[in-house]
Amino acid sequence: MIAVLESTGKIVAWNHAAEAITGYTAAEVVGNPAVWKNLYPDPGYRRDATKKFVDILAKKKYFENLETTIRTRSGGSRIILWNTKEVTLGGSTRIISVGVDITGQRQLDAFRESIIDNAYILLAVLGPGGTVLVWNKAAESITGYLRNEVVGKRDVWKKIYPDAGYRKTITRRIVDIISRQSYFENLETTIRTKSGEERIISWNTRRIGSYEEAHEIAIGRDITEQRKAEEALLAYISEMAMRLRQPIEIVSESLYEIAGLVREGKLSRDEIVTALEGQARNAGQIASNVSEFQKAIAEKNREIPEAYRKFLEG
Amino acid sequence: MPSIVNSDDLAQKQLFLVLSEPAKIRERNIELIREISALGYRTIVITTNFPYSILSKLYAESGIDPKSVMFIDTVTRHSMGSVVNVPGVVHYIHSPSNLTDMGIAVTEALKGYPDKKVCILYDSISTMLIYLSSPNISKFIHFVTNKLRLMEISGIFLAVEKGLDPMLLTQLTTFVDKVIDMELPRP
Numbered sequence: 001m002i003a004v005l006e007s008t009g010k011i012v013a014w015n016h017a018a019e020a021i022t023g024y025t026a027a028e029v030v031g032n033p034a035v036w037k038n039l040y041p042d043p044g045y046r047r048d049a050t051k052k053f054v055d056i057l058a059k060k061k062y063f064e065n066l067e068t069t070i071r072t073r074s075g076g077s078r079i080i081l082w083n084t085k086e087v088t089l090g091g092s093t094r095i096i097s098v099g100v101d102i103t104g105q106r107q108l109d110a111f112r113e114s115i116i117d118n119a120y121i122l123l124a125v126l127g128p129g130g131t132v133l134v135w136n137k138a139a140e141s142i143t144g145y146l147r148n149e150v151v152g153k154r155d156v157w158k159k160i161y162p163d164a165g166y167r168k169t170i171t172r173r174i175v176d177i178i179s180r181q182s183y184f185e186n187l188e189t190t191i192r193t194k195s196g197e198e199r200i201i202s203w204n205t206r207r208i209g210s211y212e213e214a215h216e217i218a219i220g221r222d223i224t225e226q227r228k229a230e231e232a233l234l235a236y237i238s239e240m241a242m243r244l245r246q247p248i249e250i251v252s253e254s255l256y257e258i259a260g261l262v263r264e265g266k267l268s269r270d271e272i273v274t275a276l277e278g279q280a281r282n283a284g285q286i287a288s289n290v291s292e293f294q295k296a297i298a299e300k301n302r303e304i305p306e307a308y309r310k311f312l313e314g
Numbered sequence: 315m316p317s318i319v320n321s322d323d324l325a326q327k328q329l330f331l332v333l334s335e336p337a338k339i340r341e342r343n344i345e346l347i348r349e350i351s352a353l354g355y356r357t358i359v360i361t362t363n364f365p366y367s368i369l370s371k372l373y374a375e376s377g378i379d380p381k382s383v384m385f386i387d388t389v390t391r392h393s394m395g396s397v398v399n400v401p402g403v404v405h406y407i408h409s410p411s412n413l414t415d416m417g418i419a420v421t422e423a424l425k426g427y428p429d430k431k432v433c434i435l436y437d438s439i440s441t442m443l444i445y446l447s448s449p450n451i452s453k454f455i456h457f458v459t460n461k462l463r464l465m466e467i468s469g470i471f472l473a474v475e476k477g478l479d480p481m482l483l484t485q486l487t488t489f490v491d492k493v494i495d496m497e498l499p500r501p
Contacts, residue, residue: 239448242479247444249336249474254363257340266375267368270394274365277393282363285444 001080005095009033012094021080021101023073039070061086062095067102079103122201122220130154133215142201142222144194160191182207188223199224240293244286251282318346318494319470321353324433327466328491329459333475335497336440340364342496343437344376346470351382355431355468358384358423362410362441365390370404384426386419388412402426411445413454420458424465432467439473439486448482459489 001018005011010033014026022029022039029035040046049068056063063084069077080099087094116123117137125134135150143160150156161167170189177184187203201220208215258275261267267275319330334342343359350357361369366387374380380403388410390397399405405423407415424432436442436458442451455471462469471490475497478486487493 238479238481242448242482243443246336246440246474246478250339250363250438250440250444253336253339256337261368266371271365271367271371274390274393275368278363278365278389281392282441282444289444 001099003097007093041071079106124218126216162192200227247286251279254279317349324468327468330470331486331490331493332472333495336474348378350433351378355433356382357433357435359435360386361437362388366404434469436471452485
């Protein structure tokens with residue numbers, strides 16, 4: 001939109017785009033100083049905006065990318081980015097104001113920032129030289145380092161990888177991968193959080209832009225709980241295997257032994273019964289153990305991956 | 315035939331973990347009792363798999379003096395119901411999972427031999443795995459080995475050689491003085 005103003009603020013020209021954006025026609029606006037009250041109906045906001053205009057104009061006579069929010073005739077809000085230029089026409093000073101409606105862009109930015117901030121994954125954008133440009137809420141939550149401690153700096157990696165040897169190893173791996181394919185996928189590292197806790201992060205990166213403009217997007221998924229669940233699962237399976245294999249071997253061998261003793265006529269009826277009942281009790285307990293393991297795995301440990309759980313549930 | 319446990323080690327009240335093939339575990343039990351009895355020790359056998367009545371028969375067949383062995387039987391009472399303890403011969407407890415009763419029975423049995431050479435044989439850790447989780451077994455063996463060391467009594471824990479969880483095996487290894495794998499060649 002383009003508006004031409006006198007130095008007093010009175011509008012002398014109002015183009016078609018200005019009409020479309022604001023809903024006010026040129027006939028309503030031109031020569032009508034009250035239009036500003038319509039565009040900025042909130043007195044407090046209008047006062048602040050006016051002060052800002054006056055302050056800027058006192059220094060340099062033009063605005064550059066000044067953002068204001070106007071109220072349209074229909075009651076909606078539009079965010080306008082203003083640039084102005086002072087010109088002298090026929091001895092009169094005029095201010096040409098060019099306003100770009102950036103409402104859609106701002107909404108998109110807000111939406112994008114909201115996605116970045118509310119994503120349940122650590123998201124960092126690195127500029128040239130590894131300076132952190134973006135550090136989302138999940139990054140703050142996982143690492144314990146707040147945005148203002150990280151953004152604009154390059155030292156967060158030293159903080160989350162405090163061990164110099166480990167940091168060197170990780171750096172070498174990253175450099176090695178990047179030299180081959182310019183990104184990495186599912187690279188697992190163990191970070192130390194601000195509170196001293198260790199978390200396992202699976203990293204994926206992408207490069208956007210090229211040459212001096214290039215930025216790296218690093219996405220980190222906290223897989224600590226998943227790893228713990230997998231370890232618990234392995235421990236369960238290991239325990240289950242041991243508590244199945246050994247007892248079953250013993251029951252089997254014991255039954256052969258009892259059969260041998262019976263065949264040789266060495267056992268009385270009561271002894272046979274006692275020995276067999278002993279083995280039956282063992283077998284019953286083994287079956288009960290298996291059920292207990294299945295229950296523990298399927299119900300108590302929800303962190304175990306679905307595929308494993310389904311397998312274990314039978 | 316080489317001995318399984320050394321008489322000097324027994325005299326030093328050492329603790330042993332003896333590993334055997336499942337098919338030979340009874341045979342190893344009998345060999346051990348025969349050796350220990352021959353060295354003048356009385357053995358308290360905690361049996362979790364075979365009843366006292368059968369084991370005592372097998373010992374007698376192998377020429378072991380019945381007086382040199384006392385049993386803590388965790389098998390028979392469950393099957394036969396009411397069985398009567400015979401002091402110095404057999405003490406019945408209801409289940410291998412009842413570690414409290416097992417501990418009391420062992421303590422009571424040891425009181426009967428204050429001045430004699432006594433050894434304890436657990437047969438077996440592998441059967442106990444049916445009734446107890448490995449952390450509980452580990453805790454129990456730790457408790458028992460501490461008690462045996464305090465009382466200066468030798469102890470032998472029998473287990474099936476393969477299939478023990480490496481974590482449990484490592485823990486058991488740290489509780490005993492020697493691990494004897496019966497399936498490995500011995501000098």
